[in-house]
Amino acid sequence: xxxxxxxxxxxxxxxxxxxxxxxxxxxxxxxxxxxxxxxxxxxxxxxxxxxxxxxxxxxxxxxxxxxxxxxxxxxxxxxxxxxxxxxxxxxxxxxxxxxxxxxxxxxxxxxxxxxxxxxxxxxxxxxxxxxxxxxxxxxxxxxxxxxxxxxxxxxxxxxxxxxxxxxxxxxxxxxxxxxxxxxxxxxxxxxxxxxxxxxxxxxxxxxxxxxxxxxxxxxxxxxxxxxxxxxxxxxxxxxxxxxxxxxxxxx
Amino acid sequence: xxxxxxxxxxxxxxxxxxxxxxxxxxxxxxxxxxxxxxxxxxxxxxxxxxxxxxxxxxxxxxxxxxxxxxxxxxxxxxxxxxxxxxxxxxxxxxxxxxxxxxxxxxxxxxxxxxxxxxxxxxxxxxxxxxxxxxxxxxxxxxxxxxxxxxxxxxxxxxxxxxxxxxxxxxxxxxxxxxxxxxxxxxxxxxxxxxxxxxxxxxxxxxxxxxxxxxxxxxxxxxxxxxxxxxxxxxxxxxxxxxxxxxxxxxxxxxxxxxxxxxxxxxxxxxxxxxxxxxxxxxxxxxxxxxxxxxxxxxxxxxxxxxxxxxxxxxx
Numbered sequence: 001x002x003x004x005x006x007x008x009x010x011x012x013x014x015x016x017x018x019x020x021x022x023x024x025x026x027x028x029x030x031x032x033x034x035x036x037x038x039x040x041x042x043x044x045x046x047x048x049x050x051x052x053x054x055x056x057x058x059x060x061x062x063x064x065x066x067x068x069x070x071x072x073x074x075x076x077x078x079x080x081x082x083x084x085x086x087x088x089x090x091x092x093x094x095x096x097x098x099x100x101x102x103x104x105x106x107x108x109x110x111x112x113x114x115x116x117x118x119x120x121x122x123x124x125x126x127x128x129x130x131x132x133x134x135x136x137x138x139x140x141x142x143x144x145x146x147x148x149x150x151x152x153x154x155x156x157x158x159x160x161x162x163x164x165x166x167x168x169x170x171x172x173x174x175x176x177x178x179x180x181x182x183x184x185x186x187x188x189x190x191x192x193x194x195x196x197x198x199x200x201x202x203x204x205x206x207x208x209x210x211x212x213x214x215x216x217x218x219x220x221x222x223x224x225x226x227x228x229x230x231x232x233x234x235x236x237x238x239x240x241x242x243x244x245x246x247x248x249x250x251x
Numbered sequence: 252x253x254x255x256x257x258x259x260x261x262x263x264x265x266x267x268x269x270x271x272x273x274x275x276x277x278x279x280x281x282x283x284x285x286x287x288x289x290x291x292x293x294x295x296x297x298x299x300x301x302x303x304x305x306x307x308x309x310x311x312x313x314x315x316x317x318x319x320x321x322x323x324x325x326x327x328x329x330x331x332x333x334x335x336x337x338x339x340x341x342x343x344x345x346x347x348x349x350x351x352x353x354x355x356x357x358x359x360x361x362x363x364x365x366x367x368x369x370x371x372x373x374x375x376x377x378x379x380x381x382x383x384x385x386x387x388x389x390x391x392x393x394x395x396x397x398x399x400x401x402x403x404x405x406x407x408x409x410x411x412x413x414x415x416x417x418x419x420x421x422x423x424x425x426x427x428x429x430x431x432x433x434x435x436x437x438x439x440x441x442x443x444x445x446x447x448x449x450x451x452x453x454x455x456x457x458x459x460x461x462x463x464x465x466x467x468x469x470x471x472x473x474x475x476x477x478x479x480x481x482x483x484x485x486x487x488x489x490x491x492x493x494x495x496x497x498x499x500x501x502x503x504x505x506x507x508x509x510x511x512x513x514x515x516x517x518x519x520x521x522x523x524x525x526x527x528x529x530x531x532x533x534x535x536x537x538x539x540x541x542x543x544x545x546x547x548x549x550x551x552x553x554x555x556x557x558x559x560x561x562x563x564x565x566x
Contacts, residue, residue: 002325020465030477055480062477064560066459069468076474079463081560090388096322096332115321118314120487121331124252127389127457129484129557138314195464198556200456201388209464 002095004088005104012106013179014145015085015206016165017188021213023172025065025078029164033061033082033143036163041148042113046136058132060143061164077212080173082164083130083143084197084205085109091122091131099140107179107206108147113139127201150175178206252390253490254550261309262380263409263542265338266402268301269373270410272345276370279352280363285423291352294417298410299345306338330386334379337372345369377406384549391455391566392553397446404442405508405542408435412512412538416531419519429520432534433513440509443545447501455556455566462559473562488555492548500548508541 037060038045047057061082068075085102089109092100099116102109111122111131116139123131123140131142146162149155159166165175176185185208188194194208275294278284310316323339325332344365351362358366381402384393411432418425459473460466481489492500515534519527554566 003328027477056482056486058483059477062482064473064477065475066463066465066471067474068465068471070470073468075468077463077465079465079560090386093328094331094383094386096325096329096335097318098321098325115318116315117318117321119312119322119331120314121329121383123483123487124555125387125389127462127556129488129560132483133314133487135314135483140314197464198457198461200461201556203388211464211467214467 002092002098002100004092004102008104011104011179012177013085013087013206014106014108014150014176015178015185015208016082016145016162017174017176017178017185017194017208017210018080019172019174019188019192019210020077020079021172021192021210022170023063023078023080024170025063025076026169027063028167028169029080029173030059030061030063032163032167034059036146036149037144040146041144042111042141044134044136045141046134048135058134058141060130060132060141075212080164081128081130081197082207083109083145084128084203084207085143085145087204087206088202090125090203094121094125096121108145109142110144110147111140111142113137113141116140127198127203128205145175178208252550252553252555253487254547255312257308257312259543259546259550261305261312262402263305263539263546264301264308265305266377266380266406267409267413267539267542268298268303268305269338269341269377270406270408271298271413272302272341272410273370273373273377273407274410274414276345276348276366276368276373279358280366283425285418285421285425286352286356286358287421287423288353288356290417290421290423291349291358294414295345295349295353297413297417299342299349302338302341330379330382334376334383337376337379341369341372341376344372374403377403389457389556390553391453392450392549395446395449395453397442397449401439401442401446404435404439405545408432408439409538409542411435412516412531412534415516415519416528416535419523419528419531422524422528429516432516436509436513436516440505443505443509450552455554457556457559457566459559459564462556472564473560476561484557485561488557489561490551492551497548497552500544500551504541504545504548506541507537508545511537511541 034045037043045058049055064079066077066079068077085107089102092102092109097115097117099112100122118138120133131140134141150160152160161175165173174185176183178186180186189208192210194210196205275298310319313319322332322335326336348362348366348369352358381399385398388394415428415432418428459471463471465471512534515530519530556566558566
């Protein structure tokens with residue numbers, strides 16, 4: 001059924017929190033995702049013409065890199081993106097067959113490949129580009145939030161996390177219940193001012209992005225090329241040890 | 252958006268076919284159209300063939316065409332499913348109406364009622380087609396109030412141009428038909444112009460800043476794509492058309508879909524007879540070409556928000 005499940009109080013909203021401050025853009029999450037999911041719930045993830053020109057293939061997670069600002073004030077931000085498991089997923093409601101659905105128990109958005117007709121409308125309806133078409137099987141595929149890991153009783157409890165979260169070498173990715181205000185991920189979002197991607201479209205994504213911390217950066221140069229006065233809570237200049245301690249304490 | 256020819260053909264052919272069915276189903280029972288059985292047969296056959304041909308073409312767009320029947324199930328939430336349901340439902344009263352008119356020579360009573368019902372269902376189908384596109388929030392060039400009226404009026408225009416040709420071919424008396432064609436051509440020109448003005452002067456509320464939640468330090472731009480080669484998203488949603496070509500194709504669409512058919516319809520109105528029929532036939536050909544170009548552009552000019560993650564700063 002492609003109508004959305006009725007909202008119930010206390011219902012789980014499983015999702016990811018991605019820290020743009022510490023992602024180093026190593027692409028390990030994308031690779032681990034591909035590795036796990038190629039033989040997982042929604043596998044295979046075919047590659048087309050893999051050793052020739054114009055190679056392309058299915059990935060549920062990709063790392064984009066952006067630059068923000070100009071000159072010395074500019075910074076590079078690595079930006080991993082996978083399905084955001086929205087609360088209002090139009091990819092589900094546009095589906096004509098019922099293949100796309102949102103699970104009532106945890107909010108995970110999935111595709112039932114055995115009834116998907118491959119009309120691609122869901123991929124048009126997703127603003128984030130989370131869905132990819134498998135031209136081999138003629139059906140749409142997407143991130144499952146590693147549903148075959150997080151509930152997998154054959155894995156030890158600490159391994160019951162999405163592959164992208166498990167592999168991240170800098171812990172830039174966190175998995176949890178974003179409906180529970182006391183969960184680690186929810187507290188992280190509150191502390192760091194985590195936000196939504198394209199909130200103006202009203203999809204209410206569950207995954208949150210934590211913004212890069214401001215105090216690590218050189219101040220933004222003003223139009224005249226003169227740096228503005230540092231704010232009161234800026235790190236002390238001069239003593240390197242003091243600066244280091246300040247950085248350490250303000251994490 | 253990538254302009255898949257199967258969908259371009261589907262929306263133009265089915266649009267014209269359904270609109271023709273709408274006009275026949277409504278016009279014949281009300282006595283506004285000639286009652287000739289051979290005319291009814293050819294006109295209804297063309298309407299059904301255009302509609303069914305378009306639907307078959309759309310099935311070829313699917314990754315799993317053999318499962319197409321499943322698309323009738325989710326009409327509660329999906330405009331695509333509703334379109335499928337209404338298009339098939341249309342054929343039920345349309346068949347009764349066609350049999351009544353063609354084999355029994357009547358368009359009154361129950362047969363006429365079926366005609367009116369078929370017309371209503373055909374209108375609903377065209378509306379659903381428009382809503383499939385108009386409901387997609389990530390595509391600014393589709394998610395706007397001009398899309399549904401354009402689908403509707405361009406469909407009606409195509410249907411009426413075909414009808415005008417058939418009426419002249421049979422040399423039948425249908426007063427005012429050519430005038431309706433001219434009015435519809437003018438309306439379609441105005442609506443398409445308004446649509447193009449809208450997409451030229453506005454852009455999506457989403458930008459690379461809102462897509463990445465970045466921007467506190469100034470301009471946000473892509474540094475590196477996630478990969479060096481293309482992917483499904485770029486193939487499907489990353490279609491780009493140069494401004495120069497866009498403008499040229501818009502001129503072609505304007506000329507072929509509206510201006511030339513208008514001149515030809517005027518000619519057929521003035522001369523009538525054989526010349527009138529030839530002019531009306533050429534109007535059909537020109538409008539068909541023009542509407543295909545227009546529909547191709549409707550896809551080619553549409554930009555998806557996913558491109559904000561691949562270097563676009565606005566869509």
